[in-house]
Amino acid sequence: MNLQTAIDRVSLEEAVALAAALDGKTDILEMGTSLVKDYGNLAIEKIREVLTTSTLLVDSKTIDEGAYEFQQAYRFGADIVTAMGAASYDTLAACYAVSQAQDKTMMIDLLEVNEEKMHQIADFEQAIYALHHSVDRKDKQDTVASVAEFHQKFPQIKRLAIAGGIDLTQAQALAKQGLIEIVIVGSKITKAAEPIQAATQFMEGIQS
Amino acid sequence: MNLQTAIDRVSLEEAVALAAALDGKTDILEMGTSLVKDYGNLAIEKIREVLTTSTLLVDSKTIDEGAYEFQQAYRFGADIVTAMGAASYDTLAACYAVSQAQDKTMMIDLLEVNEEKMHQIADFEQAIYALHHSVDRKDKQDTVASVAEFHQKFPQIKRLAIAGGIDLTQAQALAKQGLIEIVIVGSKITKAAEPIQAATQFMEGIQS
Structure with a gap:
């Protein structure tokens, strides 16, 4: 399993320093x-x-004008959009x-995508499908169970990621489960007292 | 009915000149x-x-982290997001x-929102709901008929806008219909040989 660390809501200077x-x-x-x-x-x-x-993913969250937004992001340096x-x-x-x-690689963010819609968009073979629980939603989810359920319904999807408040314990459980290619972690790393140490803990924790 | 002119896919210098x-x-x-x-x-x-x-609308297309994105857009000068x-x-x-x-004012872009979802999000009384046909979609729509159908299904929604390849003839028909508060026009104005003249034609055409 791979670790993706998300930098958000900081100044550009802080983002660049953190990325470095x-x-x-x-x-x-x-x-x-x-x-x-x-x-x-x-x-x-x-x-x-x-x-x-590290590979660079740009979380463009494109929802229209797909070709333009993807061309721009790749042109300026993204590996994954x-x-x-x-x-x-x-x-x-x-x-x-x-x-x-x-x-390059497309990641499809499944935020608010229901099962019916999922069936319609399941055929992008090389794309990574990211299960995503909105930070704005008040209800919580059981990540390992969500992944198992998704995999059972859509076994043809080979590349899976997951995002949304994932902590170290959940990341380890997901690594053990073996269905997820990328675990996406945000504030649990970037807002930690020692971000590099936190990233290292996650990287070590998800090796199987 | 009000005219909203959308500037897209140009350099910042061109955008500022066009906005002025x-x-x-x-x-x-x-x-x-x-x-x-x-x-x-x-x-x-x-x-x-x-x-x-003119009022400034920022087409942020926010889909997560709602408070942050709206606060930022308003902070930098948006009237509508x-x-x-x-x-x-x-x-x-x-x-x-x-x-x-x-x-300030929120506009809700109804791109790819089905009827079931629409029922769930119909209660933001002061928001403007924008019917939107994706530029990426291959199929076309009849705008006046779409608006009539939407209004019949959701009569409680008082503020309506429409976007997606609207030309002058359609804009005039929508003005005559009287259900739409804002007609959104993009390339038919900004990519016209004379954008100001095109905007003026639309502004005059939609007065009733």
Whole structure:
């Protein structure tokens, strides 16, 4: 399993410093949506510059104008870009076509995607599907059980990620379960007293 | 009926120049999602600076972290900010709470929102609900018929907007129909040979 560490809601200077410090300490460095919307492509460029080892994911959360947004994000340095599963099939197909043509990776964020919609968008073979529990939602979920249930319903989907308040215990349980390719962690690492140490704990904790 | 003119997929310099030229020639100036994602809050600030008459809408397309994204957009100068109807109810409630507290306006983009979901999110009384046909979708729609059908199903929703390839003939028909508060026009104005003249034609065409 791979660790993706999400940087969000900080200044660009702090984001770049944190990205530089986390480079190589996390498999994937996520530039969160707040940085996309606060700073635009400049933030992708600046973070790209300080990464030598970690892969860069840009959490664009594209929901329309798929080709344009994906082309821009890749052009400025992203390796992986996210689109919303809630987008139309045609938008997702446009994002996927750009990703495949550039030998890059699309991640599909399944926030608020119900089972019916999921069936309609399950055929992007190389895409990573990210189970996602909104930070704004008041109800909580059991991550391991959610993953098992999803896998049972959609066994054809080979690449899975999960996001939403994941802690070290949950990450370890997910690693043991063996169905998830990427566990996405945000504040549990970046808002820790010692972010590098926290990332290292997660990286060690998810090795099986 | 009010005209909202959307600026998208141009450089920040071109966007600012176009916004300055369109100020007062369109009721609402929309800073499109491409400008949000390409330039971030800087674009809101720069466009705000050149507007003296038109209202500024920022097409943030917020789908998570509602309070943060809305606070940021208002802080940098937006009068109206968009959230996706596809977001969770809790995210929309967070966006609405920020908007109401600051005496600003939320627009809910109904892209890919089905009837079942629409019933769940129909209670934001002061919000503007925007019917939206994705530019990525291959199928076309009859706008006047779509609006009539929506109004019949959701008569309690008082504030309606519509977006997606609207031309002058459609805009005039919508004005005559009298159900829409805001018609949103993009390339039919901004990519016209004479954008100001095109905006003026729309503004005159929708007066009833």
